[in-house]
Amino acid sequence: MTHEAIFDESATSGGVWNAVVPEGMAGERLDVFLAGELRESGLSRSKLQGLIKAGKATVDGCVTTKPRLVLEGGESVSLLVDLPGGDLTPEEGDLDVVYEDESLVVLNKPAGLTVHPAPTQTENTLVHRLVHHYPGMLDMEGERPGIVHRIDKDTSGLILVALDEGTRLDLSEDFAERRVEKHYLAVVHGVPCSTSRASHGEIEAPIGRDPRHKTRMAVTEKGGREARTAWEVLWSSPDRRASLVRVRIFTGRTHQIRVHMAHIGHPLMGDEVYGARQHKQWLRETGCDPALAPRQMLHAWRLGFEHPETGERLDFMQAPPEDFRRLMFHLARTTLRVGIVGMPGCGKSALSAMLERRGVPLFSADAVVRELYAEGEDGWVLIRRRFGAEFAPDGGPVNKARVLASMRESAEFRKELEGIVHPLVDHRLNAFWDAHTGATVAVAEVPLLVEGGADVQNEQADIAVGVRCPEDVRRGRLMARGWDDATIALIESWQWSEADKLSRCAEVVDNSGTLDDLDREADALLARLEGEHARREAEVRARIAALWGAG
Ligand SMILES: CC(C)(COP(=O)(O)OP(=O)(O)OC[C@H]1O[C@@H](n2cnc3c(N)ncnc32)[C@H](O)[C@@H]1O)[C@@H](O)C(=O)NCCC(=O)NCCS
Ligand SMILES: Nc1ncnc2c1ncn2[C@@H]1O[C@H](COP(=O)(O)OP(=O)(O)OP(=O)(O)O)[C@@H](O)[C@H]1O
Known part of the structure; x- marks a missing residue:
């Protein structure tokens, strides 16, 4: 953590450091307190004692020259740290100039660059680069020549700098009078929503130093300064863990x-x-690489003000940098959820297994039903509770032959049974999609997917792929499995017709040839699915980029 935090934004020159002594620090000596607070600044205790003796420290507004002064807790302490006044050394370094004229410049600051020198950072700031590119700025007083507002070291984006003292004064006043329009883009955790459930809102809460952590700011009841922020959600990730917010x-x-x-x-x-x-x-929960969010994801996006010389309205917009875009695209990434359907025996399982061999995560509803039917599993327990041990016997799985017999006799029984089994399968399917959000394509073989209706289909898969083979071949395969004509007719009567199923499919795979033919079909299908995924991904990226404009 840097100590940039503790230097007051409103202080225009010098390093005035302020803090409120926490109650827990009662009894501590002033020099010891300061040494602890400014540990990261490199200021030694003896250097601090020298500063205090030189009258640079105040306690509750009064100068004290006693390093050993005992604190009571609750006092406000300030220290004026001498900066190397007036001897700013120009430094070479890139400046991304968005606009410049004789009076001012608008820059796109990279994340990681401190705006101006402070006791904690005396070189390698934006100001050092500025005075190198605009030597005339050295005519201005202090260590922050031309600076009229700041953005944090790790915030990227637009910053306005005055090139001469007259402009600096004018612009400082514009900022103080709130005539400058400042919009930021932020990636935040979760999906903000206001008390009225709107996707925009305003925050009015005073901000002051955090009494518990002196290097932080906080919304404070006492001693805070008025602060107002308006926000609006522009986009949220599919998992709703993150949102792009315009602030x-x-x-x-x-x-x-x-x-x-x-x-x-x-x-x-x-x-x-x-x-x-x-x-x-x-x-922890997403397993994301920490490098995806290497800093607070905040970008000074738009800046609008009146030119102090010409009176002209100037508005600037800067698209966020690479790290911000990379995180956004990562958050937006989706898996193409493919459902495989078709008539019994058409080859759904055979095709699915071929896709799985190519590394595609696979879910099989039939396999899940088998798992659910094992002794003691949810399906077994619920069926036994509802229909009795005859259907779910001790020492074994659900008796499928018995179930099929009852389904044959009674539509009521079938509906009730499906009412038990389908929600369990749906639940497992959702868990499967959630577990594979990192994959480009994932496949679920769910025989009755499209029967659930279009809405259900959208919830359960993004597209359906149908498998088809000639009727006689298919029947031959089912007979080989031991199904007779009556069973085939019965089970098919519970499903949609082939034509209805296939009409809901974005892709149809033909399985009238050999298994080798089907293997080649699997290759071609996977290529098309990956193409579809890439197309959707590009669409999402374009939609996101459109949110912050070109650039
Ligand atoms: C009907 C049962 C006893 C047949 O068991 P069996 O081991 O012989 O076959 P399996 O489970 O492998 O299913 C084979 C095919 O039959 C068809 N099928 C199975 N159940 C149903 C059903 N309720 N409605 C329509 N078709 C079905 C599907 O196309 C499936 O791929 C069994 O599937 C069952 O208990 N079904 C009820 C649960 C269910 O609705 N399953 C459908 C998958 S979500
Ligand atoms: N092109 C093919 N050539 C030869 N045999 C095939 C071909 N396609 C599938 N089969 C075989 O036919 C049988 C039925 O295929 P599969 O189990 O893949 O169908 P399914 O659509 O999953 O059926 P169900 O709806 O009953 O689950 C399997 O034994 C499978 O190996």
């Missing part, structure tokens, strides 16, 4: 968006300070 801020508090979004329960992805719990949970 507009009307105030410019330190870490405002990160704190406010965490406050409503939807911290930014990758934000290990304000969303540590959700971040860890997301990594």
